[in-house]
Amino acid sequence: MEQINIYSGKKAISRIVTSADFRDLASCLEPYPNIYAIIDAKVAQKCPALKQVADVLRRRGAKMMEVEAAEETKTLETVMGICGWLLENGADRDALLLAVGGGITTDMVGFAASIYKRGVRFAYIPTTLLSQVDAAIGGKTGVNFQKYKNILGVIRQPSFTYICPQVLESLPQRDFLSGVAEMLKTFIIEDGGNYQKAADLFFDISSEYHVEVMMYGKDGQAVWTDLLKKHRKTLNQLIAAAARVKAGVVSRDQFEKDERRKLNLGHTFAHAIETLAQKDGGERFETKGVTHGEAVAMGMVLAAKLADRYYRKDRNEPTELEGRLSSDLWDCNIPCFCPYTIQEMAQTMKKDKKAEGDKIHFVLPKAIGEVETVALTVEEVCRMMA
Numbered sequence: 001m002e003q004i005n006i007y008s009g010k011k012a013i014s015r016i017v018t019s020a021d022f023r024d025l026a027s028c029l030e031p032y033p034n035i036y037a038i039i040d041a042k043v044a045q046k047c048p049a050l051k052q053v054a055d056v057l058r059r060r061g062a063k064m065m066e067v068e069a070a071e072e073t074k075t076l077e078t079v080m081g082i083c084g085w086l087l088e089n090g091a092d093r094d095a096l097l098l099a100v101g102g103g104i105t106t107d108m109v110g111f112a113a114s115i116y117k118r119g120v121r122f123a124y125i126p127t128t129l130l131s132q133v134d135a136a137i138g139g140k141t142g143v144n145f146q147k148y149k150n151i152l153g154v155i156r157q158p159s160f161t162y163i164c165p166q167v168l169e170s171l172p173q174r175d176f177l178s179g180v181a182e183m184l185k186t187f188i189i190e191d192g193g194n195y196q197k198a199a200d201l202f203f204d205i206s207s208e209y210h211v212e213v214m215m216y217g218k219d220g221q222a223v224w225t226d227l228l229k230k231h232r233k234t235l236n237q238l239i240a241a242a243a244r245v246k247a248g249v250v251s252r253d254q255f256e257k258d259e260r261r262k263l264n265l266g267h268t269f270a271h272a273i274e275t276l277a278q279k280d281g282g283e284r285f286e287t288k289g290v291t292h293g294e295a296v297a298m299g300m301v302l303a304a305k306l307a308d309r310y311y312r313k314d315r316n317e318p319t320e321l322e323g324r325l326s327s328d329l330w331d332c333n334i335p336c337f338c339p340y341t342i343q344e345m346a347q348t349m350k351k352d353k354k355a356e357g358d359k360i361h362f363v364l365p366k367a368i369g370e371v372e373t374v375a376l377t378v379e380e381v382c383r384m385m386a
């Protein structure tokens, strides 16, 4: 078990526990007399590793409710449903809300905990790679509203986040790869040798998967699960490394005044892509929709192109970085070609919640491990990317 703290000044305000199993969960929950667990229904059904969690919760007399985790249900209505359930079950100011699920569940439960009785404590057991390396760390909570992603929310830190990669073994491959995109994003921001290590690992996993499934016709999910088990050690190291990077950035700038903006690499484009896909039913994608991580992958490639145009205005061919990112993502089997033009994305980008006046802070990757934040208008971006 490793513990990583998030600090406000010198004070630890949230802790992240990374562990190969759930042996330490009972002690993490010990200080909380009344536990209300809100669990993604699909995880409750599909994830064998969750049995250990359920046993601990039952022993502690926790009350449990299931929610459906989808972008369409990541709404105020679902949050109100959680609050109603808390009221019915007598949840008081000493309640701990425990979210068990991916980023959708943790975002909604963190938000419900922040408004219920003016704020109760909450903690997370993230069950997707994306939530283990990103969504469940740093305290951003919220819901979608009027087709805009995460437009209602607050920043408030969970008491703890318990990361156990074992739960990922039941995660569908596509959702897993969505998390790989966020992990690569983290290492583009702060490398420490992990970017290449991650790109190599997921290239190997994807290649082995293709051989087993395409050549030998084996069952896809079973092969995927076995490959995650086989590469467990490196995967666990990379998850902990990504969590450390995010915890460090959040400790230095919890409320996104400055350095934390870097974590939005690719996200202004990604949110526009997700919003447009929701509006048109995802018809431009072969998969008839796009996951958050896939949109981030597309957004990172667009950010690399923007960086190219911004720093080297006279060049037109793709830079080494844009090419490297696309080919690494492609090799990991993550779609990274954006089907919308920059003009199509422009209106949506203007509504980005990070906009200040008519400028948005775009994060521009200069190299692996080196990014810079630059305030630009959407018109300037459209001109450069045309």
Ligand SMILES: NC(=O)c1ccc[n+]([C@@H]2O[C@H](COP(=O)([O-])OP(=O)(O)OC[C@H]3O[C@@H](n4cnc5c(N)ncnc54)[C@H](O)[C@@H]3O)[C@@H](O)[C@H]2O)c1
Pocket: 040, 042, 043, 046, 047, 069, 070, 071, 074, 101, 102, 103, 104, 105, 107, 127, 128, 129, 130, 131, 134, 135, 136, 137, 138, 139, 140, 141, 149, 150, 167, 168, 169, 170, 171, 172, 175, 178, 179, 292, 293
């Ligand atoms: N708060 C933040 O800082 C932050 C950062 C990044 C992303 N996000 C948000 O996170 C969300 C995406 O998160 P996500 O990719 O984790 O999505 P998710 O919560 O929807 O999970 C993806 C899918 O996997 C299923 N699932 C989850 N865990 C599983 C498991 N162990 N086994 C089997 N199935 C499982 C879910 O039911 C769902 O169908 C987006 O809404 C995004 O806006 C928030």
